[in-house]
Amino acid sequence: MLMRLLAALTTLLTFSGALRAETLTIAANAVPHAEILEFVRPQLRAEGIDLQIKVFTDYVQPNLVVEEKQIDCNYFQHRPYLDAFNREHGTHLVAVPNSEVHIEPFGGYSRKIRSVAELRVGANVAVPNDPSNSARALILLQKQGLLALRDPNNISATAHDVVSNPKHLHIRELEAATLPRVLDDVDLALINTNYALAAGLNPKRDALFIEGPNSPYANLVAARPDNVNSASIRKLAAALRTPAVRAFIEDHYHGAVIPAF
Numbered sequence: 284m285l286m287r288l289l290a291a292l293t294t295l296l297t298f299s300g301a302l303r304a305e306t307l308t309i310a311a312n313a314v315p316h317a318e319i320l321e322f323v324r325p326q327l328r329a330e331g332i333d334l335q336i337k338v339f340t341d342y343v344q345p346n347l348v349v350e351e352k353q354i355d356c357n358y359f360q361h362r363p364y365l366d367a368f369n370r371e372h373g374t375h376l377v378a379v380p381n382s383e384v385h386i387e388p389f390g391g392y393s394r395k396i397r398s399v400a401e402l403r404v405g406a407n408v409a410v411p412n413d414p415s416n417s418a419r420a421l422i423l424l425q426k427q428g429l430l431a432l433r434d435p436n437n438i439s440a441t442a443h444d445v446v447s448n449p450k451h452l453h454i455r456e457l458e459a460a461t462l463p464r465v466l467d468d469v470d471l472a473l474i475n476t477n478y479a480l481a482a483g484l485n486p487k488r489d490a491l492f493i494e495g496p497n498s499p500y501a502n503l504v505a506a507r508p509d510n511v512n513s514a515s516i517r518k519l520a521a522a523l524r525t526p527a528v529r530a531f532i533e534d535h536y537h538g539a540v541i542p543a544f
Contacts, residue, residue, distance in 0.1 A: 310345035387476030390490030501543035
């Protein structure tokens with residue numbers, strides 16, 4: 284009888300704990316964002332937060348669903364992209380304070396050449412078509428000596444800012460998610476690391492060149508002005524910046540993803 288009462292009490296306490304858990308929804312790309320979020324879910328659960336992760340494959344919908352209050356926050360982008368997205372779409376999303384988690388070094392990939400020196404005159408080079416990552420690609424091409432920009436540090440640069448293109452490269456702007464799929468069709472593609480990893484590319488092994496760790500493109504959590512300072516989102520940001528998460532990133536991605544804290 285006593286054992287049955289204890290079992291019933293345990294069940295009741297577990298059920299009560301589940302009732303008290305606050306649901307927090309977050310939009311993320313699959314790799315590495317959702318993987319990192321899955322790693323912190325148990326910690327957040329212990330703090331009374333039921334983290335529901337919604338995976339998206341693009342860079343547009345994760346912001347729109349937060350703006351439209353379908354989802355609480357997102358984790359997939361860096362601040363330059365967030366700022367450019369707000370300007371372009373008239374959205375009002377904000378970065379969660381102290382939520383920078385990781386950097387995905389941006390890289391150049393090819394199945395036709397083994398070094399930048401082999402890049403032919405008139406080569407086709409694919410870059411992301413969103414403003415911040417397009418500028419990021421141009422800056423990286425400049426660092427490889429393939430072109431020159433009017434302002435070499437302008438993280439908002441466009442093709443109109445190219446002042447020298449000695450190899451007459453044809454820059455093709457495509458949706459970031461499609462870039463791994465066009466590698467057979469272009470001479471060089473500059474690919475965000477999350478899409479490279481999802482396509483089975485290893486940035487440390489397969490990239491012809493790659494960004495260094497000193498980057499303004501740290502991926503962070505974004506939310507709306509009405510909920511950015513909520514207790515649950517503050518707990519999420521804190522959970523994503525622990526020594527355990529740093530170790531997870533370092534051990535799991537082997538330098539393809541770098542902690543930003």
